[in-house]
Amino acid sequence: MTDERAVLVMTKAPRPGRVKTRLTPMLGDDRCAALQAALITRAATTATSVAPGATFVALDPPDAREELAGLLPAGVALVPQRGSHLGERLAGAGADVFAAHRGPIVVVGTDIPLLKARHLHDAFAALAGGADVVLGPAYDGGYYLAGMNRPVPSLFDITPELWGGPDVLAATVARAEADGLRCHLLEELRDLDTPEDAVALAAEPSLPSELRPLLGGPVAVSPGGSSHG
Secondary structure (H helix, E strand, O other): OOOOEEEEEEEEOOOOOOOOOHHHHHHHHHHHHHHHHHHHHHHHHHHHHHHOOOOEEEEEOOOOHHHHHOOOOOOEEEEEEEOOOHHHHHHHHHHHHHHOOOOOOOOOOOOOOOOOOHHHHHHHHHHHHHHHEEEEEEEEEEEEEEEEEEEHHHOOOOOOOOOOOOHHHHHHHHHHHOOOOOOOOOOOOOOOOOHHHHHHHOOOOOOOOOOOOOOOOOOOOOOOOOOOO
């Protein structure tokens, strides 16, 4: 057991046709998979810069460990995702990290290209300053970050049908407040889910350089596939 802060990254294996599916008409399956791989590396590298030796990646599906082997910095620990919906997977992976690490922990996804180390530092600072829960609002009504000093499984116990919709953040804040938890919100960031997100992020001067070629330029169309990019 340790008492240092930890970062948990939730992600899906970069398999063509299984990730970034809303971007497929724009980018194609192969580029979506390459984009997912780059986002995984970016998120894990950012996490290790803040919590070296205490970065965990929760993988879906759990049998894809070899696919992530070349994408992660040294020392990152892999944990499996489990559960029938995102709330259960978040709670389960968080419990696994708290079982190995005394906390606090910050949980992030891989869908926020503009996530910086300072956002993680801000979250840990808020937790140290008295917040029970820290959330990073996303433009689409969800959240890109959740931080806590101790396990708070009820935080993810919202109506399962809400996950992936525009009311996730509001429902989560309401749940935290109902449980008497002090909730701190970070700045709002755009996630990368839709073609509109891709266009907006491609225009951001601060977009990481390794992601820019994956969001712009000609799209290679797989045989039998189509693209509107």
